[in-house]
Amino acid sequence: MAATIVTRKTDWTGIIFAAVLTLVIVFPLVVVGTWAFTNVWRYPSVIPQEFGLRFWNQTLARADVWSSISMSLTLAFTVTALSAAICLPAAYAFARMDFPGRNLLFFSFLAGHAFPKFGLLVAIAGIFLQLNLIGTFWGVVLIQLVGTLLFMIWIPVAAFQAVDRRMEEAARDVGASPFRVFWSITLPQAGPTIAAAILLSFVGTFYETEGAWLIGAPQVRTLPVLMISFINNQPVIQYGAVLSVLLWVPSFIALLFARKVVNSGSFARGFGG
Amino acid sequence: MSVLKIKDVSKIFPNGTTAVDSFSLDVADGELVCLLGPSGSGKSTLLRMVGGFETPTSGLMTIDGEDITRVPPEKRPTGMVFQSHALWTHMNVFKNLAFGLKLRKVPADEIKRRVEGVLELVGLGGYGTRSVTQLSGGQQQRVALARSLVLEPKILLLDEPFASLDQHLRERLREEVRDIQQRLKITTLFVTHGQDEALSMADRIVVMRDGKTEQIDRPDVVYREPQTPFVAGFIGTMNLIEGVVSNGVFSKAGYATPLPVSDGPVTLAVRPESLDLSAVSQGSQGKVHRVTDYGTHGMVDLELLDGTRVKAMVPHPDLFKPGQGVTLAPKAIAAYRDGRVIHRTGVVATTAHPALVDA
Missing domain, CATH: 3.40.50.300 (P-loop containing nucleotide triphosphate hydrolases)
Known part of the structure; x- marks a missing residue:
């Protein structure tokens, strides 16, 4: 009952935050979403003159759109799987073992994010050119792997560190080998947080544009790269808008998945929260 | 097995x-x-x-x-x-x-x-x-x-x-x-x-x-029968009184008791339950500081003349008041020197070992 007696004060700070967030995040999304389902929208009308799916039909009829969707999905799956295979054991080593240069190596994963990314990419592209990796699928996989390292090392390290050592020892005690302990105890315990890292990695790779464009174009064309070329080369806004909405789909599915698998604390715990 | x-x-x-x-x-x-x-x-x-x-x-x-x-x-x-x-x-x-x-x-x-x-x-x-x-x-x-x-x-x-x-x-x-x-x-x-x-x-x-x-x-x-003063102090409550033995008598700030060991510094160990107190008006060896009644028994905290704190368990705590003078009569004592027990008397008879250990 006490709660109802307290007079509710208007939370102006909250309202202002909500308004600003709406303006900068939701409003552009609504505009792009509206454009995607618009057949005719001419100045100065505030709402479109004609809604419709004309541009969806036209966009989805193009072979390059479908091939780029499949390319993007293949890339995102490959990069995430490789990243998990490489980074999770490494993260476990960082979390549980002490070796020379551990801290330096650990912080070196920040380096990829500490400098202007495009400069780094151009330098890598120079090396890839000599290795004949430019314009190849595996060239793009490599460059996108670099982008996932930070998430896939730092978050799982925190997750593994949060696993109670005694639980692992108790498993050894009842007869589990070190590998079995990792598989049956450590991984399930760290699971939700690691799922969060994998999700971030997948979505991040799916949207990654600069690396894919610089290393992959024109042979390897991902959905974001195709969208950029549409926006640059097409006077019709709707093509870009339809592709943007298409791009939202995986992150929307990922979010739904996240709500099921990842409890709210996992992301925070991953960052040491 | x-x-x-x-x-x-x-x-x-x-x-x-x-x-x-x-x-x-x-x-x-x-x-x-x-x-x-x-x-x-x-x-x-x-x-x-x-x-x-x-x-x-x-x-x-x-x-x-x-x-x-x-x-x-x-x-x-x-x-x-x-x-x-x-x-x-x-x-x-x-x-x-x-x-x-x-x-x-x-x-x-x-x-x-x-x-x-x-x-x-x-x-x-x-x-x-x-x-x-x-x-x-x-x-x-x-x-x-x-x-x-x-x-x-x-x-x-x-x-x-x-x-x-x-x-x-x-x-x-x-x-x-x-x-x-x-x-x-x-x-x-x-x-x-x-x-x-x-x-x-x-x-x-x-x-x-x-x-x-x-x-x-x-x-x-x-x-x-704790073998060292550390064990004596760690298990249960134990009064450890640092004093000196001279001519077979242990003394510490007005309190003295016969102790048949060679002269030198000694740590005397007495359990609270092995220390009998008598209230006296003259010739006291210590003064009651606090009396706690636990229902089944009472615990008297007392101070020797130099302020050393000692605990004694008493069956009737209402007989003692803070500030009152008392004399001490230990029923069982142990003496330690250089970290080892050198003398023990009056060990309660339930143990299988002899009551007197003299090293």
């Missing part, structure tokens, strides 16, 4: 700390031995070495004659119960108990039978499908015990298993654990810093300090 032998085991950590220093102990078949000591005395490190979680720097450990010194924990016939329970929260109670059996490729129907049997034993019959996070602290500790027992280890290791429980539950669980241990006749090594736990459960107590053994004896002997 197993015997644990620890011979000259030492553990020096990489940072140079000596946690355990040339420790030796034989634990007989079916015996429950308590490692008792303050934090940092090396008792947990010792237990972890027996469990295989730490490797001794030197020394030898055997179970039934088999050298286990460098055997990894998963290959040892030991079962450890951790202070924090360390239950696997992503498995239910049944799966926690079945995990070790599955690793041993025990058939499913036998796993079911054994898990249910052990759950009955610890009083948790029918709890198999419960999530371990739904259980109370005491139930979690029972599951942790069951998880070790279900594998029928040769040696059971308990690392302060009741430390996280409240007093009431702790007392009940230690009786249960003692009952189970005696019923299964399982050789057990138990680490605790609680003297009550050690005194009430152990067949023998090992008092440890700085990685070394201070005394290994039956609980009643450790309590009544």
Whole structure:
């Protein structure tokens, strides 16, 4: 009952935050979403003159759109799987073992994010050119792997560190080998947080544009790269808008998945929260 | 049916700390031995070495004659119960108990039978499908015990298993654990810093300090005949009075008592229950500071003439008031010099040893 007696004060700070967030995040999304389902929208009308799916039909009829969707999905799956295979054991080593240069190596994963990314990419592209990796699928996989390292090392390290050592020892005690302990105890315990890292990695790779464009174009064309070329080369806004909405789909599915698998604390715990 | 032998085991950590220093102990078949000591005395490190979680720097450990010194924990016939329970929260109670059996490729129907049997034993019959996070602290500790027992280890290791429980539950669980241990006749090594736990459960107590053994004896002997002033002060309440002996008389600030040892500094040890007080108006040896009535008995805190605090247990606390003068009459005393007992009188007759020890 006490709660109802307290007079509710208007939370102006909250309202202002909500308004600003709406303006900068939701409003552009609504505009792009509206454009995607618009057949005719001419100045100065505030709402479109004609809604419709004309541009969806036209966009989805193009072979390059479908091939780029499949390319993007293949890339995102490959990069995430490789990243998990490489980074999770490494993260476990960082979390549980002490070796020379551990801290330096650990912080070196920040380096990829500490400098202007495009400069780094151009330098890598120079090396890839000599290795004949430019314009190849595996060239793009490599460059996108670099982008996932930070998430896939730092978050799982925190997750593994949060696993109670005694639980692992108790498993050894009842007869589990070190590998079995990792598989049956450590991984399930760290699971939700690691799922969060994998999700971030997948979505991040799916949207990654600069690396894919610089290393992959024109042979390897991902959905974001195709969208950029549409926006640059097409006077019709709707093509870009339809592709943007298409791009939202995986992150929307990922979010739904996240709500099921990842409890709210996992992301925070991953960052040491 | 197993015997644990620890011979000259030492553990020096990489940072140079000596946690355990040339420790030796034989634990007989079916015996429950308590490692008792303050934090940092090396008792947990010792237990972890027996469990295989730490490797001794030197020394030898055997179970039934088999050298286990460098055997990894998963290959040892030991079962450890951790202070924090360390239950696997992503498995239910049944799966926690079945995990070790599955690793041993025990058939499913036998796993079911054994898990249910052990759950009955610890009083948790029918709890198999419960999530371990739904259980109370005491139930979690029972599951942790069951998880070790279900594998029928040769040696059971308990690392302060009741430390996280409240007093009431702790007392009940230690009786249960003692009952189970005696019923299964399982050789057990138990680490605790609680003297009550050690005194009430152990067949023998090992008092440890700085990685070394201070005394290994039956609980009643450790309590009544502590071999060092450290043991005397650590087990139970003990008045330790530093004084000087001259011509066979111990004296300290107006208090004097005959003590047949050679001249020199001596630490006199008297239990509160062995110290009789008489209220006097003249010629007092001390002054009452505080009287506490515990219902069954009273505890008088008194000060000798130089301010040294002494405790005495009295049957009638209402006879004493703060500020009152008293004289002291110890019924049983021990005297220590250079860390060893040099004299003891009036030991209560229940011990098998002679009442007088004179070194």
